[in-house]
Every structure is written in structure tokens, then in C-alpha cells.
Amino acid sequence: MSRKHRYGFYIPLLAGAVFYLLPVYVMLVTGFKGFEEVSLKTMWDLPTTLHVDNFVEAFNKLSPYLMNSLNMVLPTAVIAAVLGSLNGYVLAKWKFKGADIIFPLILFGIFIPYQSVLIPLVELMRSINLYGGLPGLMLAHVIYGIPITTLTFRNYYATIPKDILEAAKMDGAGILGIYWYIMRPLSVTTFVVVLIWQFTQAWNDFLFAVVLTNPANWPITVALNNIAGSQVIAWNLQMAGSLLAALPTLIIYIFLGQYFVRGMMAGALK
Amino acid sequence: MRINRKEAWQSFLLVAPSVALIAVFVYGFIGWTARVSLSEWKGLLPDYTWAGFSNFAELLADPRFMIDVRNTVLFTVFFVGGSLALGLGLAICLDQGLRGEGIFRAIYLFPMALSFIVTGVVWRWLMNPAMGSRLSGLNLLFHNLGLDFLINEWHTTPFWGIIAIALPAVWQMSGFCVAMYLAGLRAIPDELIESARVDGASEFQVYSTIVLPILRPVTFSSMIILGHMSLKVFDLIMAVGGKQIPLDVPAMYMWQVTFEGLFYGKGAAIGLLLLLSVAVLIIPYIIYTLRGETEL
Incomplete structure (x- = not known):
């Protein structure tokens, strides 16, 4: 043309x-x-x-909840990434008998509607005294984050030629040695992708948060939805609050957008 | 790679903690939910008295659940259809190799970084249904631009309100389709398109007979991903419309009936039906994707 x-x-x-x-x-x-x-x-x-009055006012109202989100999201993303990396490594390169059955069963966990596990989740959290606080919410995010982190790492590790592993094995490296000295350094980019994705997912989550936390521990999404539903809080504050709630993930997107997009595409399995 | 007995055990031990967690928190919990759905549990204290399928039977005869099913179908059609169409259209435009492509792509994809709650709160004001002298949001913009025929009641429109919710959903998720289609378009060899043009094919023919058929797997994947999100939609409706019966969806009903109404048996039944509808989409998709993988 x-x-x-x-x-x-x-x-x-x-x-x-x-x-x-x-x-x-x-x-x-x-x-x-x-x-x-x-x-x-x-x-x-x-x-x-x-x-900037709107932002100051919105920040004064929302800062405790922003802190809740931050405190919850950072460790959650790191733990889910580490577990996903180990799983992905094993499921890509050390396919023990049954590994090919375990992988799709883990994958299904990416897609389940959480409504089908919410009642037991709340019951369990109540019985182990994690209901209402941030640790319980973090536990939920880590566990239900494992499937997608596993998938992303596995898809990356699957592209590493097995000759490299064979050679390392010849030189006497074991499973953990190969992971630590070869695979882990090779997958720094994938760690970035997964950390960003988990950070965004946990930051933006509403369902687990609204079910598992009490008002003092609300993350920002629940707090924002609450002020949006209230008649006494002006819409301009809701707008300013929305921007504050969006800012962390937006900043990540602006500076690390390409990694974000790779995380997003990983969810399409291929 | 061949692995010996010791290696098999070591590798299994590495994944064992995650496997145990998924086994309990996904499959164990689904089983537990299934048990609750077959019980009479109402109220704060668990009650596992056998109720057979009565919770499911009640749902099928429940007018509110019928509204949910209808809303889910309408929402899915407009959300998935809209996202695919917009995604394909913009991806084709982006694929022309024009200056500023990176900026446009960044703009199309940024809503994906936001939460449905943020999107919902902002769109709630954009889709303000007030009429007359209280006109605001998009309706006011239409009025200022002389496009008064576009003024409407958005999500408060009787019967069709749920379709308005698809608009912010398309706004948020169509970037996903843009990215998927763009990756698909970039993977088509240029020679293929060029040779068709040399043979005298019109631009329309090039796209309808060559490009679109090649992109079919992309369309398929995007449909499944967006479709399963659509079945689970909850936060967005909560933030735009709050809890209103005309905008009700299964996830909203489940949440209200369980955690506000304490009808645990019924809530579990809704959760299980949701799972079933997602499974019908996703399980064949997982099998289809994993088949034909080759090991390097």
C-alpha cells in the first residue's frame, strides 16, 4: 500500500x-x-x-489502606514467584512420573472462579485464626498465585535446551545446583515478569480482600469501593482516590510495560 | 531428559509443598464446597445435614438466578464481542508500521494495569444516568458535542442495563486483545501478504481470506480467556452499580446469599455452577494447548 x-x-x-x-x-x-x-x-x-486539595484529602482518607495493600502485596509476590520458579523448573526439566498429570491440574487453578472455594477458605481461616487480618489474605494470594507463576516459569524453562542441563549433570551438578547456578540466573527476566504480574494481581484484587479482611485491614480496593458507595463522600474525592489507588500499578506499567505485557500474555497459556 | 530414581524423588520433593497446597486449597476446597452445596447449612454455624440437590433445584426455579444467567449471557456477548472487534481493528491499524506505534500501544494497554474497582468507580461517574438539568458524565459530553441522540440511561436502562457494564469492561480488557492480535499479525510472514497482493487481491480480500483465518487460534484463545473472566465478573459490577437485582450476576448473588444472607448451601451451589461453566470452557482449552508440545 x-x-x-x-x-x-x-x-x-x-x-x-x-x-x-x-x-x-x-x-x-x-x-x-x-x-x-x-x-x-x-x-x-x-x-x-x-x-491538590483533592489528592491531599483523598490521601489522608486512604493512606492506611494504601499501606495495607503495600504490606500485603510485596511479600506475597516474592513468595509466589519463588515457589513458581521451583515448580516451573521441575515441571519443565525433571519430569518425574506423574509430572505431566500434575501440571495441567495446577494450571486449572489459574482459571477457577474463586466463588467455588470461598466458603471453605473462610472456614479454614477462621479455624486457624487468620480470618480478618492481612496474613490470611497474603496466604490466599500466595496459594492461588502459584498456578500462574508456575506456568510462566515453566514456559520459560522449557525453552532452555536440555544439553545445558546434561552438561552440568556430567560435571556433577545436582538438581538444586543446576537450578541455583544455571536456571535461576538465566531467568532473571522471568522473575521480573512474574513479580510485576503478582504485584498487580494482588494489588487489584477485591474478592479475597472483601471476604477475608476486616475494616482495619482493608486493602485499597475495598476501601475505595466503600467510599464510592457512600453518599457523603464527594465524587471529586472518589476520582482523586481512584488515581491514588491506581498509581502504584500504573507507575510499574509506565516504566516496565513490556514485562507487564509478557505476564499478561502468559495467562493465555502459550 | 532421562532421570533416575533419586532424581525423581528429589524433583518431586521440590514441588511437593506447592502440590500439597493446590491439592488442598483448590481441589479439596472444591470438594468441600460441593459437600456444602448438598447440605442444609443456613446461618452462622455449619450444618451438614444432607439436602440432596435441593439447593440446585431451588436455584433453577429462582427468578433472581434466571436474571443472573440472562445478564451473564448478555454481558459475555457484548464484552467478548466488543473486545475482540476493537482489539482486532486497533491491532490491524497498529500493524501498519506508522510512527508513534509504541505510544498508541502503551495507551491501549494501560487500563489492564488498573483494578476493576478503579475502573468501575470512574465509569460510574462517566455513565451518570441523571437527565435534564443534572446531565453529567458522557451524557453531558454528548450534549456539548451536539450528539444528543446518544444520551441514554446507561446501566439504569430497564432490562438492557447490563450491556452498559460491558463498556468499561471492554475499555479495561480490549488491550489484551490488541496485544494478542498484534503478536499474531507480526507472526504472519510478509511474503504471504505480498504475494496475494501481487496476485491482485484487494486489501479486504487479503484480510478476509488470509489474515483472519491465520489469526483464528488467537481469536480462540482470547475468546476463552475473556469468556471465563466474563463468567466470573463481580468487582466491576459492584463498583459501577452496587448491589442491584437488574445488574445481578452469579458471583454477586453467591457473595450476597452466602456472606450477607448466610445461606451457605445455596451460595456453595452457585459457586459450583460457576465452576462448572468455567470448566466446560477451560478444560478442553488446557488439553488443546498442552497437546503437541515438544521438549527441547
């Missing part, structure tokens, strides 16, 4: 960009308006002066 023809593609590309950015525009202009200037009638107008 001629170059001139192709420039026509900018029209749908730009229209698409407007569609995706529209909500961000509203979040930003609303957030930066002063309290007296905020009105649903002038929702689309630019702020006349720049204020």
Missing part, C-alpha cells in the same frame, strides 16, 4: 487513544480542581487554577 493510504490509519488510532484516555482526563481535571470549582455540570472543563 502507498504511504499516503496508510496515514488514514491515524484516524482510528487517535479515536482509540481518545477512548482509552477519556477516563484519565476526567480523573486528572477533577483531581486538580479546587473544592469550590468542582461540579458535575463542569466535569469536562479544565481547572482554572491548579489545586
Whole structure:
């Protein structure tokens, strides 16, 4: 096709960009308006002066919940990544008898609707005294994160030629030695992909959080949904709060977007 | 790679903790849920009195559950259909090798990094259904642009409201389809397209007879992934519409009936039906994907 023809593609590309950015525009202009200037009638107008009151106010309201999310998400992502890496290594390279049955059974765990395990989960957490707090929520995120981290690592380790392992074995390395000195250093990128993905998933989760935590331990998603449902909290604060809640994962996306996309595509199995 | 007995044991021990956790928290819990679904458990204290399939029978005769099924079907059709169409369209535009491709791609995919709650809270205000002098959100924008015919009641529209929820869902997830289709398009050898053009095929023919059939597996994978998300939709509806019967879906019903109403037997039955519907989609997909893998 001629170059001139192709420039026509900018029209749908730009229209698409407007569609995706529209909500961000509203979040930003609303957030930066002063309290007296905020009105649903002038929702689309630019702020006349720049204020940060909305963000300060939203932060004051939401900071404990942002901290809950942060405290819960970081260890969760690390533990799920380490377990996934070990599983992926074994299931890709040390296929003991039954490994090919175990793998699809683990994979199914990525897709299950958590409604089918929620009642036992709550009952168990109650009986081991982890109900209501962050450790119980973290445990749930680690366990239900294992399937996707296992899959991502296994798919990566499967691409490493077995000659490398054979050679290391000849030199006397054992299973753990090969993992530690060869596979682990090779999979640094996959660790980044998996950590980012787990961080995002756990940060954005609502279902486990709303069922397993009490108000003092709410992560940001539950707190945000709660202020959005309340009649007394103004919509401008909801907008500013949404931006604060989105910021950590958004920053990761902006700086490490390519790894994020790889994590996202891993969920499609191939 | 051939492995000996000792290695087999060592490798099994490495995965054993995870396998045990998945065995208990996925399969054990599903079994436990199944047992609850066959019980009379109502109220705070567990009650495993055998109830047979009465919870399931009740659901099938329950008008609210029928609304859930209808809403899930409508939502799935518009959410999956919309995401696939938008994803394919934008991916084809991105594939033209124009300047600024990276920026456009980054813009299309960023909503995937957000939670459904954030998306829902923002879209709740964009889809404000107030009319007349209280017009706001997208309706106000339509009015300002002279597009008054587009003004509508969004998710509060009687009967069809659930379709409005598909809009923020498409906004959030269509980037996934853009990425999938773009990867698929990039994998098509240029010579294939070029030779068709040399043979006199029109652009439309190139796409309809060559590109789309090659992309079929991508469409299939995207449909399964989005389709199973659609069956589980919960957070988004919670954040946009709150708990309203016209926007009800199985996951919402399950949550309310179990943790607010304390009808554990019924909640477990809904959870199990959800699992069943997801399994019908996902199990063949897992088998299809794992078949024909080769070891390096």
C-alpha cells in the first residue's frame, strides 16, 4: 500500500487513544480542581487554577489502606514467584512420573472462579485464626498465585535446551545446583515478569480482600469501593482516590510495560 | 531428559509443598464446597445435614438466578464481542508500521494495569444516568458535542442495563486483545501478504481470506480467556452499580446469599455452577494447548 493510504490509519488510532484516555482526563481535571470549582455540570472543563486539595484529602482518607495493600502485596509476590520458579523448573526439566498429570491440574487453578472455594477458605481461616487480618489474605494470594507463576516459569524453562542441563549433570551438578547456578540466573527476566504480574494481581484484587479482611485491614480496593458507595463522600474525592489507588500499578506499567505485557500474555497459556 | 530414581524423588520433593497446597486449597476446597452445596447449612454455624440437590433445584426455579444467567449471557456477548472487534481493528491499524506505534500501544494497554474497582468507580461517574438539568458524565459530553441522540440511561436502562457494564469492561480488557492480535499479525510472514497482493487481491480480500483465518487460534484463545473472566465478573459490577437485582450476576448473588444472607448451601451451589461453566470452557482449552508440545 502507498504511504499516503496508510496515514488514514491515524484516524482510528487517535479515536482509540481518545477512548482509552477519556477516563484519565476526567480523573486528572477533577483531581486538580479546587473544592469550590468542582461540579458535575463542569466535569469536562479544565481547572482554572491548579489545586491538590483533592489528592491531599483523598490521601489522608486512604493512606492506611494504601499501606495495607503495600504490606500485603510485596511479600506475597516474592513468595509466589519463588515457589513458581521451583515448580516451573521441575515441571519443565525433571519430569518425574506423574509430572505431566500434575501440571495441567495446577494450571486449572489459574482459571477457577474463586466463588467455588470461598466458603471453605473462610472456614479454614477462621479455624486457624487468620480470618480478618492481612496474613490470611497474603496466604490466599500466595496459594492461588502459584498456578500462574508456575506456568510462566515453566514456559520459560522449557525453552532452555536440555544439553545445558546434561552438561552440568556430567560435571556433577545436582538438581538444586543446576537450578541455583544455571536456571535461576538465566531467568532473571522471568522473575521480573512474574513479580510485576503478582504485584498487580494482588494489588487489584477485591474478592479475597472483601471476604477475608476486616475494616482495619482493608486493602485499597475495598476501601475505595466503600467510599464510592457512600453518599457523603464527594465524587471529586472518589476520582482523586481512584488515581491514588491506581498509581502504584500504573507507575510499574509506565516504566516496565513490556514485562507487564509478557505476564499478561502468559495467562493465555502459550 | 532421562532421570533416575533419586532424581525423581528429589524433583518431586521440590514441588511437593506447592502440590500439597493446590491439592488442598483448590481441589479439596472444591470438594468441600460441593459437600456444602448438598447440605442444609443456613446461618452462622455449619450444618451438614444432607439436602440432596435441593439447593440446585431451588436455584433453577429462582427468578433472581434466571436474571443472573440472562445478564451473564448478555454481558459475555457484548464484552467478548466488543473486545475482540476493537482489539482486532486497533491491532490491524497498529500493524501498519506508522510512527508513534509504541505510544498508541502503551495507551491501549494501560487500563489492564488498573483494578476493576478503579475502573468501575470512574465509569460510574462517566455513565451518570441523571437527565435534564443534572446531565453529567458522557451524557453531558454528548450534549456539548451536539450528539444528543446518544444520551441514554446507561446501566439504569430497564432490562438492557447490563450491556452498559460491558463498556468499561471492554475499555479495561480490549488491550489484551490488541496485544494478542498484534503478536499474531507480526507472526504472519510478509511474503504471504505480498504475494496475494501481487496476485491482485484487494486489501479486504487479503484480510478476509488470509489474515483472519491465520489469526483464528488467537481469536480462540482470547475468546476463552475473556469468556471465563466474563463468567466470573463481580468487582466491576459492584463498583459501577452496587448491589442491584437488574445488574445481578452469579458471583454477586453467591457473595450476597452466602456472606450477607448466610445461606451457605445455596451460595456453595452457585459457586459450583460457576465452576462448572468455567470448566466446560477451560478444560478442553488446557488439553488443546498442552497437546503437541515438544521438549527441547
